[in-house]
Amino acid sequence: METLRLEIVTPEGQIFANNVKSVTLPGSEGEFGVLPHHASLVSLLKTGVIDIELTNGEHEIVAVDWGHAEIDETKVTILADGAVAIVGENESEIAKSIESAKKLIDSMSDSDVAIAMAEAKIDNILKSKKY
Amino acid sequence: MANLKEIKRKIKSVENTKKTTRAMKLVSTAKLKRAELAAKKSRVYAEKINEVLSDISHKINKYKVGGIDSHYFDIKNDIEKVDIVFVTADKGLCGGFNIQTIKQVQTLMKKYKDKKVKVRLRAIGRKGIDFFKFQGIELLTNNVGVSSSPTYEKASEIINEAISDFENGVTDKVILVHNGYKNMISQELRVVDVVPIEEPDGKESESLSMMELEPAEDETILNSLMKKYFEYNMYYALIDSLAAEHSARMQAMENATNNASERVHKLTLAYNKARQESITTELIEIISGVESMK
Numbered sequence: 001m002e003t004l005r006l007e008i009v010t011p012e013g014q015i016f017a018n019n020v021k022s023v024t025l026p027g028s029e030g031e032f033g034v035l036p037h038h039a040s041l042v043s044l045l046k047t048g049v050i051d052i053e054l055t056n057g058e059h060e061i062v063a064v065d066w067g068h069a070e071i072d073e074t075k076v077t078i079l080a081d082g083a084v085a086i087v088g089e090n091e092s093e094i095a096k097s098i099e100s101a102k103k104l105i106d107s108m109s110d111s112d113v114a115i116a117m118a119e120a121k122i123d124n125i126l127k128s129k130k131y
Numbered sequence: 132m133a134n135l136k137e138i139k140r141k142i143k144s145v146e147n148t149k150k151t152t153r154a155m156k157l158v159s160t161a162k163l164k165r166a167e168l169a170a171k172k173s174r175v176y177a178e179k180i181n182e183v184l185s186d187i188s189h190k191i192n193k194y195k196v197g198g199i200d201s202h203y204f205d206i207k208n209d210i211e212k213v214d215i216v217f218v219t220a221d222k223g224l225c226g227g228f229n230i231q232t233i234k235q236v237q238t239l240m241k242k243y244k245d246k247k248v249k250v251r252l253r254a255i256g257r258k259g260i261d262f263f264k265f266q267g268i269e270l271l272t273n274n275v276g277v278s279s280s281p282t283y284e285k286a287s288e289i290i291n292e293a294i295s296d297f298e299n300g301v302t303d304k305v306i307l308v309h310n311g312y313k314n315m316i317s318q319e320l321r322v323v324d325v326v327p328i329e330e331p332d333g334k335e336s337e338s339l340s341m342m343e344l345e346p347a348e349d350e351t352i353l354n355s356l357m358k359k360y361f362e363y364n365m366y367y368a369l370i371d372s373l374a375a376e377h378s379a380r381m382q383a384m385e386n387a388t389n390n391a392s393e394r395v396h397k398l399t400l401a402y403n404k405a406r407q408e409s410i411t412t413e414l415i416e417i418i419s420g421v422e423s424m425k
Contacts, residue, residue: 009179011363013172029345042187043345044352068356070183079180079359 063101149391156384163377210303219259226383281369290365312374
């Protein structure tokens with residue numbers, strides 16, 4: 001199976017680095033998905049949620065406030081100002097990371113619509129993961 | 132007896148020095164831990180943003196993407212004026228840390244002078260400023276207090292000055308020099324050409340397709356990315372330099388403490404010898420006195 005190399009870095013360190021099946025990014029011109037062999041592209045990202053499909057079919061989500069994505073055939077590099085991965089061993093840890101992700105989005109975006117959209121997206125994905 | 136007293140005084144003085152150097156070493160060790168962590172965290176981001184930019188530079192020069200004619204990427208052969216931004220510490224007592232950076236700057240200056248290129252210096256850190264002032268070399272800007280407590284705001288302020296000169300065509304190149312942190316015991320000089328952006332050396336990018344930009348209408352995305360790149364490079368240079376400074380000072384102070392210990396040891400030996408000598412002299416005096424009375 002062909003994969004993409006996805007790396008998400010922020011000034012506070014690396015958030016994510018792994019091979020993935022596909023990734024959905026919140027581009028400034030609208031949301032877009034990236035599969036392997038995507039044409040080269042540099043895009044601005046707005047406040048939102050990055051939806052990562054891992055090689056085992058599971059989804060992982062990362063909230064970002066603002067950043068840039070550089071995409072080519074084999075890799076996706078995301079340079080974000082702030083990013084929070086929603087992960088955890090148990091429910092309380094996950095709840096905690098969701099809290100901080102929402103805080104990050106709240107602090108950055110000035111439009112309520114964007115906040116609501118991002119938060120709804122987080123809830124949706126979480127529901128589908130049956131946490 | 133005067134000799135004895137003198138040696139004792141010396142021992143005391145060296146011991147006091149030792150106390151000071153040991154305290155400085157401990158302080159640096161504690162500060163190093165924090166600075167090292169900060170430098171390590173931001174290193175990933177700094178490396179990635181450089182990688183992305185040199186990738187973009189490569190593609191723009193190769194395909195002339197979307198008619199973008201950004202002179203950030205335009206590598207000229209005949210340059211006339213160069214800005215060197217260099218970072219030194221505000222304080223001394225850290226071995227060859229500052230002098231290494233200064234020497235590198237001088238080498239660069241000589242290199243460009245030989246090519247009849249004008250060089251301007253932008254200094255950060257008191258030690259570098261003092262050095263060049265003493266030499267009678269003019270500095271374009273001085274910044275004191277930034278290298279001991281770097282902030283992102285201050286870093287972007289400094290670099291944006293240099294960049295705006297580049298944008299207005301005043302300079303053709305901006306070089307950033309700092310002494311970076313390699314590990315606990317060694318530092319490494321880093322010289323970066325900030326603008327124009329270098330292409331990845333040697334290795335061809337695997338990607339062959341044209342590059343698109345989104346949003347496409349204007350150069351906002353490139354400009355915002357560039358701004359981030361400049362500011363972050365500067366900021367990273369500052370925190371990297373701070374970590375290196377502490378590691379250099381820690382080492383210098385450890386050496387000083389060891390030297391002081393050695394000195395105390397030698398002086399103690401000398402002191403004992405002198406004491407023994409004076410006792411022997413006294414004994415001889417007494418014995419010879421007794422002998423003469425017989």
